[in-house]
Amino acid sequence: MTGEASTCISSASFGGPSTPASTGRFPMINLHAWQEAAGRLHAISLVDYPLPPRPDETIDTLCGQRITLTRADFRVFPEYQPHKTTCWSCDGEWRRLEGLPPHPALTGSTS
Numbered sequence: 159m160t161g162e163a164s165t166c167i168s169s170a171s172f173g174g175p176s177t178p179a180s181t182g183r184f185p186m187i188n189l190h191a192w193q194e195a196a197g198r199l200h201a202i203s204l205v206d207y208p209l210p211p212r213p214d215e216t217i218d219t220l221c222g223q224r225i226t227l228t229r230a231d232f233r234v235f236p237e238y239q240p241h242k243t244t245c246w247s248c249d250g251e252w253r254r255l256e257g258l259p260p261h262p263a264l265t266g267s268t269s
Contacts, residue, residue: 190252193217194232194241195225201248220255221247 190201193211200219202211211217213235216226229235249261 189255190220193219193227195219195227196223196231197241198243198245199241199248200225200245201252219245219248220251221245 189204191204191207191210192199193202194200195217200217200221200223202217202219207217211227213227213229213232216224218224229237230239231241232238246261246264250264252258253260
């Protein structure tokens with residue numbers, strides 16, 4: 159019975175039937191998240207912000223901006239304004255920190 163409970167907990171903890179013991183790998187842990195702010199999608203560090211930011215909170219983005227969030231930055235409020243433009247500086251830094259290749263559309267670009 160103990161083995162069954164342990165298996166269930168492991169499966170639930172890692173989002174499915176593959177556990178570290180069965181695959182020999184650990185699940186990928188996100189180190190960054192995307193936050194709508196100042197008219198763009200900016201990346202933030204989950205180490206610095208383990209809980210989701212809230213309106214009137216000031217955040218530091220991966221591109222180096224310090225932004226105070228408003229209700230317009232959150233989908234749950236009627237003031238929400240969709241931000242459809244990605245901050246490419248945040249994208250580049252996020253990719254560098256996560257060990258990902260540069261964004262294909264920006265390869266060879268200097269901006």
